[in-house]
Amino acid sequence: MKKSIHDERYRLLILRLIELRKQLQITQVALAAALDRPQSFVAKVENFERRLDLVELADWLTAMKADPQKFLASLDWFAETALAPTKSGPT
Known part of the structure; x- marks a missing residue:
């Protein structure tokens, strides 16, 4: 099993977060402040380092x-x- 940080689904999730942040015109600095974290935290996530x-x-x-x-x-x-419907029944 691949480490989740290298999983394509995880990469798409982070790319979508970046896209959303930019659409909302929120800088890494502003997001970090809202999270009460350093800007480097946001950068590391967005660079797939964390x-x-x-x-x-x-x-x-x-x-x-x-x-x-x-x-x-x-x-x-x-x-x-x-989000797909699940099958119900005995397991």
């Missing part, structure tokens, strides 16, 4: 005032897997 966990992703989206559900739905790979 991995975000689920809680950090939620904080990141909250700091950008972005809707987490809409963000995740914008990720084709996530929408196709995690």
